[in-house]
Amino acid sequence: MPNDIFTINLNAQAIIPEAFILLGIVGTLLVDLAGEKTASKWAPIICYLSIGSSLFSLALQWSNPVESAFLGSFDSDNLAIAFRAIISLSTLVSLLISWRYTEQSGSPIGEFAAIVLSATLGAMLLCGSTDLISVFISLETLSVASYLLSGYLKRDPRSSEAALKYLLVGSAAAAVYLYGSSFLYGLSGSTNLATIGLEIINKPSFITSLALVFVLSTVAFKIAAVPFHQWTPDVYEGSPTPVVAFLSVGSKTAGFAFAIRILSTTFSSFDEEWKLLFTILAILSMALGNVVALAQTSMKRMLAYSSIGQAGFVMIGIVSGTQDGLSAAVLYLAAYLFMNLGAFSCVILFSLRTGSDRILDYSGLYQKDPLITLGLSLCLLSLGGLPPMLGFFGKIYLFFAGWANHQYLLVIVGLVTSVISIYYYISVIKMMVVKEPQEASEIVKSYPEINWGIVGLPPLRIALYTCVAVTALGGILSNPLFKLANTAVSETPFLQDIIATAKNIS
Amino acid sequence: MSIAITTQIICFSVLSLIILIGALGVVLLENIVYSAFLLGGVFMSVAGLYLLLNASFVAAAQVLVYVGAVNVLIIFAIMLVNKKEDLKPISDIKSRRIISTSICLTLLSLLIRVDLTNVWSLSSPQNSIGEESTIRIGEHLFSDYLLPFEVASVLLLMAMIGAIVLARRDVMTKDISTGLPVDQELIEKSSEPLLTNKN
Numbered sequence: 175m176p177n178d179i180f181t182i183n184l185n186a187q188a189i190i191p192e193a194f195i196l197l198g199i200v201g202t203l204l205v206d207l208a209g210e211k212t213a214s215k216w217a218p219i220i221c222y223l224s225i226g227s228s229l230f231s232l233a234l235q236w237s238n239p240v241e242s243a244f245l246g247s248f249d250s251d252n253l254a255i256a257f258r259a260i261i262s263l264s265t266l267v268s269l270l271i272s273w274r275y276t277e278q279s280g281s282p283i284g285e286f287a288a289i290v291l292s293a294t295l296g297a298m299l300l301c302g303s304t305d306l307i308s309v310f311i312s313l314e315t316l317s318v319a320s321y322l323l324s325g326y327l328k329r330d331p332r333s334s335e336a337a338l339k340y341l342l343v344g345s346a347a348a349a350v351y352l353y354g355s356s357f358l359y360g361l362s363g364s365t366n367l368a369t370i371g372l373e374i375i376n377k378p379s380f381i382t383s384l385a386l387v388f389v390l391s392t393v394a395f396k397i398a399a400v401p402f403h404q405w406t407p408d409v410y411e412g413s414p415t416p417v418v419a420f421l422s423v424g425s426k427t428a429g430f431a432f433a434i435r436i437l438s439t440t441f442s443s444f445d446e447e448w449k450l451l452f453t454i455l456a457i458l459s460m461a462l463g464n465v466v467a468l469a470q471t472s473m474k475r476m477l478a479y480s481s482i483g484q485a486g487f488v489m490i491g492i493v494s495g496t497q498d499g500l501s502a503a504v505l506y507l508a509a510y511l512f513m514n515l516g517a518f519s520c521v522i523l524f525s526l527r528t529g530s531d532r533i534l535d536y537s538g539l540y541q542k543d544p545l546i547t548l549g550l551s552l553c554l555l556s557l558g559g560l561p562p563m564l565g566f567f568g569k570i571y572l573f574f575a576g577w578a579n580h581q582y583l584l585v586i587v588g589l590v591t592s593v594i595s596i597y598y599y600i601s602v603i604k605m606m607v608v609k610e611p612q613e614a615s616e617i618v619k620s621y622p623e624i625n626w627g628i629v630g631l632p633p634l635r636i637a638l639y640t641c642v643a644v645t646a647l648g649g650i651l652s653n654p655l656f657k658l659a660n661t662a663v664s665e666t667p668f669l670q671d672i673i674a675t676a677k678n679i680s
Numbered sequence: 681m682s683i684a685i686t687t688q689i690i691c692f693s694v695l696s697l698i699i700l701i702g703a704l705g706v707v708l709l710e711n712i713v714y715s716a717f718l719l720g721g722v723f724m725s726v727a728g729l730y731l732l733l734n735a736s737f738v739a740a741a742q743v744l745v746y747v748g749a750v751n752v753l754i755i756f757a758i759m760l761v762n763k764k765e766d767l768k769p770i771s772d773i774k775s776r777r778i779i780s781t782s783i784c785l786t787l788l789s790l791l792i793r794v795d796l797t798n799v800w801s802l803s804s805p806q807n808s809i810g811e812e813s814t815i816r817i818g819e820h821l822f823s824d825y826l827l828p829f830e831v832a833s834v835l836l837l838m839a840m841i842g843a844i845v846l847a848r849r850d851v852m853t854k855d856i857s858t859g860l861p862v863d864q865e866l867i868e869k870s871s872e873p874l875l876t877n878k879n
Contacts, residue, residue, distance in 0.1 A: 182823060189827070196834065203841070210856050245824035280852045280862025285845045292838040299831060311828040315835040322842035329864035414866060474868070522867075531868040629857035 188243035188250035191228040198224025199291045206284025213284035225266045247308040254302035256662040257431035264423040265294040267515045270637035272416030274630030293319035297428035306355040306365040317344045324413035336412025343405040347395035354388025371440040396429030397485045400458035410478035419518035422481045438672040452493045459486030464591040468598045473531040494579035495676040501659040502571035509568035516641030517553035520546045528617045538614025539606040542621040549642040551603045556645045558596040564648035698725040720751040734810040
């Protein structure tokens with residue numbers, strides 16, 4: 175037996191992108207030993223290098239033949255690569271917009287970067303995990319890092335409250351996942367997602383449905399779908415804003431990747447059940463997220479509720495389960511990355527200059543800061559789904575795919591709630607643009623002079639320009655992007671079964 | 681009756697007695713420090729039961745996790761908040777006791793039902809690997825569960841660093857690149873005071 179262990183082929187090259195992130199973690203921690211000054215100079219560079227090389231090695235893996243790595247713990251198929259790329263890009267942008275914020279709030283930079291990178295590591299591993307145990311460990315790495323990040327500003331009671339709430343609800347979700355996976359293991363005697371899927375076809379349906387519900391509720395917690403969303407607004411309001419930016423994109427993307435994988439491998443024979451549950455979750459998320467966002471006075475809370483609604487849109491694509499639906503979901507997540515992080519970089523820039531995130535305080539902003547006004551307007555319009563922004567094309571693909579799969583109810587709810595969302599997005603824009611100079615808020619009247627020279631602002635500026643440019647001009651590129659998303663889905667072996675079933679039904 | 685079985689029965693009854701008395705003591709004693717230490721004793725005896733069942737790995741894990749970590753954590757928590765304080769008598773203690781007793785009895789009856797209805801004997805004797813289990817678990821950790829095993833080290837490292845960052849007292853008083861004063865609070869100041877701020 176011991177001799178066998180040395181001859182096993184691990185295919186460890188599948189996790190080279192994660193290895194670069196790990197190197198980044200170690201690097202930032204080592205640099206941090208040399209003091210805060212050195213850390214603030216070198217930690218960003220190390221982060222850029224590690225995420226950059228991680229993205230590069232992901233690109234090299236694209237469309238390679240899929241071989242199971244670590245004896246069935248990890249698959250680096252195209253879908254996993256696409257989701258891991260979205261996650262590492264979102265980390266890159268979140269880090270770019272976070273340096274100034276962390277320094278201005280007086281918290282250590284090296285540890286912040288290291289914890290963000292470990293959250294990324296967990297999220298990326300979650301995308302490709304094909305085993306209940308590795309799913310759990312990577313989920314916990316992501317979650318524990320997120321709890322730490324949301325409580326990072328420890329002197330602020332709101333931040334501590336956010337961390338405590340997130341920790342308690344998150345631990346409950348993890349426990350529910352473990353309970354569900356113990357059922358799955360008991361039914362099948364295996365922890366491999368695909369093997370479980372084959373074993374549970376003929377098993378008592380009550381216990382498998384129970385396991386399905388438990389696993390789904392963990393997924394719903396991670397993607398903040400209604401009614402598992404209660405933690406979202408409070409956590410988003412109390413966490414440092416760059417962390418919110420990461421949570422709303424990176425963490426959610428990982429949740430979706432895990433959802434697609436476990437639903438289409440383990441529960442592929444239960445697709446009617448999970449599609450019904452996901453439809454309910456999607457409708458509730460779109461309706462509640464977008465309607466409650468109308469009443470918000472804080473920008474961060476509004477973006478929190480809007481992100482709940484956006485997750486509902488992505489679920490349309492997953493419920494339809496067709497080639498087009500899944501690729502539209504991937505495309506929409508990529509579009510959401512740019513438009514949401516663009517909006518967040520504007521919000522962070524505004525709060526860095528004024529110390530406020532109340533929507534009322536934005537009134538009359540275009541007089542003093544046209545850049546934030548333009549960037550925020552473009553990103554919010556794109557989130558609302560107005561042409562010719564990137565978000566419009568993302569939504570169009572989703573709705574078309576849903577309609578083609580006869581998900582009429584979902585598409586109609588999606589259309590109606592999109593219109594509602596346009597209302598609250600535009601009311602922010604109206605607040606910024608339409609007000610006369612004398613109607614401007616006190617904060618805008620005493621707006622500080624714009625100074626890009628401070629350390630940490632140039633990266634924020636780069637992130638802002640890139641995100642806004644991609645959001646505004648990406649619509650033109652949406653066709654090649656969609657083709658890329660299509661390849662991600664069509665060349666992923668484990669999705670082919672579920673696509674075939676969806677085709678037969680429609 | 682062979683000597684091995686007699687020893688097993690004696691060990692089992694002693695351990696079960698310790699567990700029962702210890703658990704009763706945890707619940708009934710007034711002093712919380714006694715309860716915490718008794719809980720440690722209960723955990724140790726449960727580990728002894730696992731040893732009797734040939735599950736040496738589970739026994740070791742039980743001692744490490746429950747006695748070494750959970751129980752020590754409980755005692756730490758007691759030490760940190762050890763304030764002399766006379767607790768107010770709870771007004772409707774009787775109804776609360778009735779509710780909690782009924783919940784506990786329901787759980788107990790559920791467990792007894794599972795105990796009586798389940799078929800406990802293994803389908804094939806080869807399934808029980810006994811002493812070999814630790815070796816088997818080690819092999820799994822370094823073959824098909826290698827990835828989660830390694831990722832767990834990242835998780836623990838990060839949790840440790842995060843705990844230190846949250847707990848350490850040396851705070852920065854000024855922005856390291858501009859020199860302006862900082863307060864380690866959210867940049868977005870709250871417009872209305874929080875409940876926790878109302879002293």
